[in-house]
Amino acid sequence: EVQLVESGGGLVQPGGSLKLSCAASGFTFSVSSIHWVRQASGKGLEWVGRIKTKANTYATEYAASVKGRFTISRDDSKNTAYLQMNSLKTEDTAVYYCTRFGAGSGSFDLWGQGTLVTVSS
Amino acid sequence: DIEMTQSPDSLAVSLGERATINCKSSQSVLHSSNNNNYIAWYQQKPGQPPKLLIYWASTRESGVPDRFSGSGSGTDFTLTISNLQAEDVAVYYCQQYYSLPLTFGGGTKVEIK
Numbered sequence: 001e002v003q004l005v006e007s008g009g010g011l012v013q014p015g016g017s018l019k020l021s022c023a024a025s026g027f028t029f030s031v032s033s034i035h036w037v038r039q040a041s042g043k044g045l046e047w048v049g050r051i052k053t054k055a056n057t058y059a060t061e062y063a064a065s066v067k068g069r070f071t072i073s074r075d076d077s078k079n080t081a082y083l084q085m086n087s088l089k090t091e092d093t094a095v096y097y098c099t100r101f102g103a104g105s106g107s108f109d110l111w112g113q114g115t116l117v118t119v120s121s
Numbered sequence: 122d123i124e125m126t127q128s129p130d131s132l133a134v135s136l137g138e139r140a141t142i143n144c145k146s147s148q149s150v151l152h153s154s155n156n157n158n159y160i161a162w163y164q165q166k167p168g169q170p171p172k173l174l175i176y177w178a179s180t181r182e183s184g185v186p187d188r189f190s191g192s193g194s195g196t197d198f199t200l201t202i203s204n205l206q207a208e209d210v211a212v213y214y215c216q217q218y219y220s221l222p223l224t225f226g227g228g229t230k231v232e233i234k
Binding site: 045047063102107108113114 | 157182221228
């Protein structure tokens with residue numbers, strides 16, 4: 001089955017760290033760019049960042065709101081992408097989705113179910 | 122950053138009628154190299170991740186019913202749901218992928234009247 005499965009969410013205190021994982025299956029993960037998108041409760045979608053493929057030097061880009069605090073990485077041998085979140089703020093509380101950027105569609109054609117990150121004291 | 126503005130915020134439509142959602146980008150998302158508009162539409166039902174409906178502004182994703190259609194070019198885009206069905210109740214988002222940061226509209230909630 002073609003899918004993305006996120007894990008690693010949970011409750012963390014402000015200033016703390018958390019690392020999310022995104023496990024892919026059913027498709028050739030290594031040739032896919034992976035993006036992270038988040039959604040606060042009852043709110044809209046916010047792009048967090050992306051990592052390209054090895055052929056594109058694993059280039060990363062981030063939203064201004066997380067730049068310098070979040071790091072996206074990937075391990076193609078494990079078909080897994082990661083989102084390392086440091087210096088977490090209460091406003092980072094959201095469901096975090098990993099998504100596949102479809103080369104043909106130029107859009108997010110596959111989404112995980114999401115994992116909830118709650119930043120609270 | 123390209124700002125995406127959707128309207129209306131919500132709308133209620135009778136079963137079998139048409140729903141029209143608008144999306145305006147703060148700058149053109151038409152790429153001159155390929156004449157494609159870098160706009161996608163997603164549907165999100167409660168408790169679920171978004172689902173891709175339309176890309177390149179008007180190309181329907183595989184498996185999406187043909188009552189969903191996208192149109193527009195440049196800065197103004199429309200998602201039309203003809204013959205609205207009960208299962209179409211959801212929030213719909215437009216998104217531009219013309220340039221980073223990728224940005225989404227605020228969403229339009231579609232309900233049954």
